[in-house]
Amino acid sequence: MIRTEELLLNVGPQHPSTHGVFRIVLKLDGEIIKEATPVMGYLHRGTEKLAEQLNYTQIIPYTDRMDYVSAMTNNYVLVHAVEKMMNIEIPERAEFMRLIVMELQRVASHLVWWGTYLLDIGAMSPFLYAFRDREVIIDLFNELCGARLTYNYMRVGGVKWDAPSGWIDKVRDFIPYMRKRLKEYDKLVSGNEIFLARIKGVGIYDAQTAIAYGLSGANLRCTGVNWDLRKQEPYSLYERFDFDVPLSFNGDCYDRYRIRIEEIVQSLRILEQAVEQFPSEGETMGKVPRVIRPPAGEVYARIESPRGEIGCYIVSKGKAEPYRLKFRRPSFVNLQILPELLVGQSMTNLITILGGVDIVVGEVDC
């Protein structure tokens, strides 16, 4: 009689495919996963508690460090929440700047996802191609605010820096460049038989499950739920622009892949229109009191980050510091479905599914 045991395998916290310090404890039968327990918190820095001692402008750099792949959208959700509380008018030029950097950031973030996802699946080159193109965006940000990753760019009432001369033209030039590249990537990757065989039909869930778990972003839209906050609850200037929300209906990793690629295309469309309509003159900071003291009360603001719905909930007692601040981080919420998806899958699919969810551990642990 052969005795077989379950193999308890500890994946992470130091593992090349967990995208940072994230750990999953697996019970394996051969290579089939019987049970998966994610362990989080290795990157917990207590951002929300720290924020209670800081005034609102001081919190902005902390948001950069949550989702460090998409710092601009994090900046925005905080300043947007405060502005909503205080009813601050934002100058048009500032709002345009915000929108342009957010959409550029979405493209950059999806590129990082695309590159690392293919690296997870075993293809090395796309990773370097993606980072080369992201570099163009990073350089644009660098020129704008002097930072490559943690920008600290937005302020309550506007943005810190105006666009340097010629910056908008560079953004304009970037759009056709990126479109050309996307076509190349489609040729190289999207038609690759091995790649398709790896991701088609893997990690399927339906719309009901997705909604029950509170998924958002591409993880929700791949099940056919038309939910994009840029359309559903337009913030910033998104109402002015013409773009589509890519949808698909199978709910597998391939659909999530397609949606993210399609979102880059749509972001480029928004950018194209935004650059055309960009006001040639104007203020970049609205009228804001020197010390920001929102009136006592509560506010919840949410926007569409590249990873899904990022929200900021502020309780103010009328002081310069928030009484309580809470971020709804899409990576954290999207990750909750993982144990359910993994059961019955193989070791290899673990990487495919985890990568497909698109997490940033800085945001999961916050």
Place this chain on the structure above:
Amino acid sequence: MTELLQQALTWQNGLIFLGWAVLFLFIVLGFVTYAIYFERKVIGWMQFRHGPTRVGPLGLLQSVADVLKLLIKEDTIPQKADRALFILAPIITFVPAFAVLAVIPYTPSLYFADLHVGLLYYAALSSLSTIGIILGGWASNNKYSLIGGMRSAAQMISYEIPLVISVVGVVMLSGGLSLRTIVEGQGNNFWEWNLLPQMIGFVVFMIAAVSELNRTPFDLPEAESELVAGYHVEYSGFRFAFFMLAEYVYVFAIASLTTVLFLGGWHPPLAILDFIPGLLWFMLKFVFVVFFLFWLRATMPRIRVDQLMSFGWKVLLPLALINIFVTAAYIELFLK
């Protein structure tokens, strides 16, 4: 060489053989050093990088520096590892890699042994390396390396069979298992090589060969994104270097074997180019095959284990069998 082989073994002959073997060892080691350099450069260029540039002119000494680093590293053996097997595993992987090179003919006169069962010898010895990989995976007492080793076992068994069966067609055409006979059976024009008549066999052989080499897209035993490094997770220093060395010597061996079996060995692609020495033609084809392997690595994602198995058994094996049947029919109808 032929005369030497036919003489009785004396001290003098033995020494000459030893001298040749040592010389050849250095050629192969030189190849491995620069194959790694070449791989890093080629893949670097494909990915808009420079590859190694720092050590030596154009980075030519990079691999030398890497090997040196590996040699002076501390030799660690995990406490709970099976010591004897752990030490034995890299050797078992590494020795057959060199042993298979003996039967490969480079030119009509340059070869070490003209065995009548050359091809069989190659297939038999190269599959021994798998045992080393499984042993290494088992003896490390690490779960990742165990999974890597087991994957390797499954993969090798599944792909050894189509690999051997795919060359049966070549053997049928040339009428012998000796690699020298096989090359001599091919002609001085590229349509007289085994490449075109044995197209199916060639494709199956190439795919199975890449899998045998554990290279992308079949690098599952060391799949870095899942298994970190697979069977050699716990190995460091020169023991790790032995595994790597074996891997690259097999690249050398498979590229030579492909050249011999399908690309006409030392024969030129067109009869009018006959004035160029055969060794040069051999090297050219050989480098092309090596380049092809590196090229694959820069392009392909990794296949999944279950897909690998079904592909090996359900696609490659039937194709190889069909190839035998077609070749047999061809010989029966046209060559008799």
